[in-house]
Amino acid sequence: MLQKPNAYSGLIALALASVANAEVDFNRDIRPILSRNCTTCHGGVKQAGGVSFIHREQALGEGKSGYPVIVPGKPDDSELIYRITTDDEDDKMPPAQEHPEGLTDTEIQLLTDWVKEGAEWDEHWSFNPPQPAPLPHTTDSNWPKQTLDYFILSRLESESLEPSATASPAEWLRRASFDLTGLPPSAELLRQLEQDAPDESAFVRAVDELLESPSFGERWASLWMDLARYADSAGFEKDPHRDIWPYRDWLIRAFNSDMPFDEFTIKQLAGDLLASPKPDDIIATAFHRNTMTNTEGGTDDEEFRVAAVGDRINTTWTVWQGLTFGCVQCHDHPYDPFEHEEYFQFMAFFNSTEDCDLRNEYPVWAVPHDPARYDEALSLDRKVQQLLEETNAFGRDLAGKVGDWTPVEPEKLEPSHGKLTTGDDGQIRSLGTIPSVSQYKL
Numbered sequence: 520m521l522q523k524p525n526a527y528s529g530l531i532a533l534a535l536a537s538v539a540n541a542e543v544d545f546n547r548d549i550r551p552i553l554s555r556n557c558t559t560c561h562g563g564v565k566q567a568g569g570v571s572f573i574h575r576e577q578a579l580g581e582g583k584s585g586y587p588v589i590v591p592g593k594p595d596d597s598e599l600i601y602r603i604t605t606d607d608e609d610d611k612m613p614p615a616q617e618h619p620e621g622l623t624d625t626e627i628q629l630l631t632d633w634v635k636e637g638a639e640w641d642e643h644w645s646f647n648p649p650q651p652a653p654l655p656h657t658t659d660s661n662w663p664k665q666t667l668d669y670f671i672l673s674r675l676e677s678e679s680l681e682p683s684a685t686a687s688p689a690e691w692l693r694r695a696s697f698d699l700t701g702l703p704p705s706a707e708l709l710r711q712l713e714q715d716a717p718d719e720s721a722f723v724r725a726v727d728e729l730l731e732s733p734s735f736g737e738r739w740a741s742l743w744m745d746l747a748r749y750a751d752s753a754g755f756e757k758d759p760h761r762d763i764w765p766y767r768d769w770l771i772r773a774f775n776s777d778m779p780f781d782e783f784t785i786k787q788l789a790g791d792l793l794a795s796p797k798p799d800d801i802i803a804t805a806f807h808r809n810t811m812t813n814t815e816g817g818t819d820d821e822e823f824r825v826a827a828v829g830d831r832i833n834t835t836w837t838v839w840q841g842l843t844f845g846c847v848q849c850h851d852h853p854y855d856p857f858e859h860e861e862y863f864q865f866m867a868f869f870n871s872t873e874d875c876d877l878r879n880e881y882p883v884w885a886v887p888h889d890p891a892r893y894d895e896a897l898s899l900d901r902k903v904q905q906l907l908e909e910t911n912a913f914g915r916d917l918a919g920k921v922g923d924w925t926p927v928e929p930e931k932l933e934p935s936h937g938k939l940t941t942g943d944d945g946q947i948r949s950l951g952t953i954p955s956v957s958q959y960k961l
Contacts, residue, residue, distance in 0.1 A: 543633040545641040552626050556613045564850045573851050574858065575640035591638040594631045603627055642856055688716040692725060699729040701738035736775035743770055746838045747787075747806050748830075754811030755823075759878070761812075765886040766805035773803075784839065798893035801884055807831045807869070814878045820936075820952035823876035831869040832862070875952045882955075933960035 543549065553572045560567040570582040578589050578599075586598040594600040602612035603622055615621065622630075633639075641647070654666065655673035662682055663669045675682060686694070692712050696704035708728060715721030729735065744767065752758045773783055785793075788807070790800035810827035829848060836844030846852050847862040873882055887896050926945025935958040937951030947961070 543629055543636055545633070545639060546644055548629045549633050550643075552622070552630065556618055556622060560617075562851075571851065574856070575638070577851075578640075579638075589634055589638050592635065594634040597634050600631055600634060603630060646856065688712045691722070695726060696729055699726070699738065700732050700734035701741070702734050704729075733771075733775060736771040736773075739774045740767065740770035743774075746834075748809055748834065750809065753814065753880075755813040756815040759814065761809075761880070763805055763809055765802045766809070769799055769802045769805075772799075788835065798886075798897045801897065802886065807834070807872075808874065808880075812876055812878070812880060818876075820876045824874075824952055827874075827876065828866060828869045828872070831872075832866055875954060877952065877954050879954065879956070929961045931961070935959070 557572050559565070561570045561572050566577075568583045569580070570588055571577040579587065579591070581587050582598070584598060586601075587596065588598045590596040599612075602610055604627060605611050608615065613621065652670075654669045657663065657669055657672045658676060659672060662672055672682065689709060692704045692709055696702060696708075704725075708725060712721055712725050715724075747766075747770075749763070749767065751761055751763060753761050773786075786800050786803035788804075790796055790803040793800055810830045811823075812827075813823045829845070833845035833848075836842050842855055842857075844852075844855075844857065844862065844865075847857045847859055849859070851858050874880065884900055885896060887893060924945065928941060928945075929947070932939040932941070932947070934949065935956075937949050937953050937957065939959065940948050940950060942948060949957075949959070
């Protein structure tokens, strides 16, 4: 049992009655206190004294002091409560030299009540499913056209403001056209809208026509290309040219055909792993073939291969989950519920890719300029792969028919790439990045 100073019992009486009587909410009341005062030293990056307030299981540990940091339901046994209430300047948290303002009496009471109530934890609000909110009251029931409008109008009315005047058909069409196609509308489309307005179906027809425009796919593909870190070059040092325009064209076709998002996702992350991948499925995987390649002399190929794997991990989580998962590569995430080890567990998904950090960017597929010949080109590529497998099969079959092997120690090993080592069992092992053009001289 920790020895608490007498001042601790007096703090309870100082707390506001509204705080003392209300149930404490972790996200509303506790997380801001911890983020403001504690996690700089006791978080994902730095865990002073072996204490972290990022994950509940860590906060319930003992740390280097040997005392449990938080004992749910027992503030008197919790090191956290002792540290924020003690008068001993050597023990008091947060340290006065770093937080001269310290915790307020209300904040101390909130932490104490939270521990007393069981120290319940909750994820950040963005990880909890949203719950529908009741529509707010508004004085004008005619202005709202959809659910969101009620919330906008309610806020405007609370500020004694009125909605802006309804946009003219020309203003509306200009905004819609730039949003959907990135281009101003045609004069013909404008004339048709002004002729049919204010009929609401006229606006629907205008939107449909903009969605049918080839420019729609070009506009939205350009935004996705930013997420895919698209570039026609390798990125590092001399930044040599890279042919990846077929992926750009695939994106445009995907948007213009209104490809379902689940299909859009699967093709880009694993189109080559589908049961019978089509040419477009292979092209779509260029999303993750567009990592940077370092062809500078003297670099370690394996180092930059691993860097490319990390780039694929970080990009996948940023694009599809909207999360800075890359932080977890070095430490537990200070904001999201991810632990350091989980980054490398996820790494296994991309750490088996066939490519390596070399100038030839193997494996590649020669894509015809004419999409009508895609199937022919893919069939030829698969035939080449089949012949390579048959050639290698001959050596494997021969090795299987031989009886006991007699180890022979080579006098000299000269690999064109990587490193060759000889083990005690006589096997010669190849280490490092091994491109398909490697040659071994023994």
